[in-house]
Amino acid sequence: MLQKIFLLLVLLSFFSWLRAQDGAPFLLVLGIAQDAGYPQADCRKDCCRRVWEGESAPAKVSCLGLADPAAGRFWLLDATPDFPAQLHEMEPYGQLAGILLTHAHIGHYTGLMHLGREAMGARSVSVYAMPRMKTFLVNNGPWEQLVQLNNIQLRPLAADSAVTLSPGLSITPLAVPHRDEYSETVGFLIEGPAKKALYIPDIDKWAAWERDILELIQQVDIAFLDGTFFGNGEIPGRDMSEIPHPFIGESMALFGNLPREERAKVHFIHFNHTNPALERAGKAAQEIRQSGFRMAEEGQLYILGPREK
Numbered sequence: 001m002l003q004k005i006f007l008l009l010v011l012l013s014f015f016s017w018l019r020a021q022d023g024a025p026f027l028l029v030l031g032i033a034q035d036a037g038y039p040q041a042d043c044r045k046d047c048c049r050r051v052w053e054g055e056s057a058p059a060k061v062s063c064l065g066l067a068d069p070a071a072g073r074f075w076l077l078d079a080t081p082d083f084p085a086q087l088h089e090m091e092p093y094g095q096l097a098g099i100l101l102t103h104a105h106i107g108h109y110t111g112l113m114h115l116g117r118e119a120m121g122a123r124s125v126s127v128y129a130m131p132r133m134k135t136f137l138v139n140n141g142p143w144e145q146l147v148q149l150n151n152i153q154l155r156p157l158a159a160d161s162a163v164t165l166s167p168g169l170s171i172t173p174l175a176v177p178h179r180d181e182y183s184e185t186v187g188f189l190i191e192g193p194a195k196k197a198l199y200i201p202d203i204d205k206w207a208a209w210e211r212d213i214l215e216l217i218q219q220v221d222i223a224f225l226d227g228t229f230f231g232n233g234e235i236p237g238r239d240m241s242e243i244p245h246p247f248i249g250e251s252m253a254l255f256g257n258l259p260r261e262e263r264a265k266v267h268f269i270h271f272n273h274t275n276p277a278l279e280r281a282g283k284a285a286q287e288i289r290q291s292g293f294r295m296a297e298e299g300q301l302y303i304l305g306p307r308e309k
Helices: 002-024 044-053 082-092 106-115 131-139 142-150 214-220 248-255 283-290
Strands: 027-030 061-067 072-077 095-100 126-129 152-156 163-166 167-176 185-192 194-199 224-225 266-269 301-303
Touching: 002 142, 002 185, 027 082, 061 163, 072 082, 082 106, 082 131, 082 266, 095 266, 106 131, 106 142, 126 131, 131 142, 142 152, 142 163, 214 248, 248 266, 248 283
Parallel strands: 072 095, 095 126, 126 152, 194 224, 224 266
Antiparallel strands: 027 061, 027 301, 061 072, 163 167, 167 185, 185 194
16 A cells, blocks of 8 residues: 555656756745654654554655756755655755745754754745744754754844745735744745645634735635644543634635635645544545535646746
8 A cells, every 4th residue: 555655646746847847936835744753753643543554644744845857956945854755756846945834843944954064054045034033043953053063054034025036936925813821923925926825734723814815815826725624622631722723614614605726725734633534535525525615736837937938
């Protein structure tokens, strides 16, 4: 079973590479799991047992690669615990030009450790961060050592202020409500030569946001949205109000009146190990598909071009 899954992933990556050869900027899904990955440490439940015993495929932590192959450059949206594999997957498309951080929860920045002298010994890698995120990195070990040794060069982000990464390619941080113990939290609006994408892996609840997510979905061509939990009660014995996310069931109800072509833009991502949607042949995944929505898949490629000739 695992050999078949591996072969499928290899073929998917190969076809993604072929599709990107026209030089158009694109997004590549490098991971779909919640911060702690799938399977998760110390989990003995059926959800993770299937992976430990080889019955199901593992999943890397949620991350998007953004590439401009014509310029030979790419960026990572977050630095996850799976940074080595995700960096390697992007290397055929050029050089790492920067990392854009969403916030200071463990699955979204701790991959920066691989840039340090114990690992890559990187030189001046651009790391884009919001003000509190920047302060957190500068004032806390071991991250401040990356700054002191010039492994990384911190570059400021500001909410609703676009950053031009390459001609025809920009990204805008959108502040979202989340558990901001160490930093603010943002999602990203990514604008390419012809297409727009939305990436919001973490948010408390859609109703807590001053923006209208329904309007945003209609303004973009694809939306990778928080799908951490499928429904309430998913983690027995734990008050899920302490870890608020929009349940997939809630999101589907909220988005349900959108036309089918708008619903098809929504790709849920950032699945917790307990999320039944990780079982792609299961009831939860079928419900998502039957309702007109989709689930992000590792290796999924989305072209943001083509460039103007």
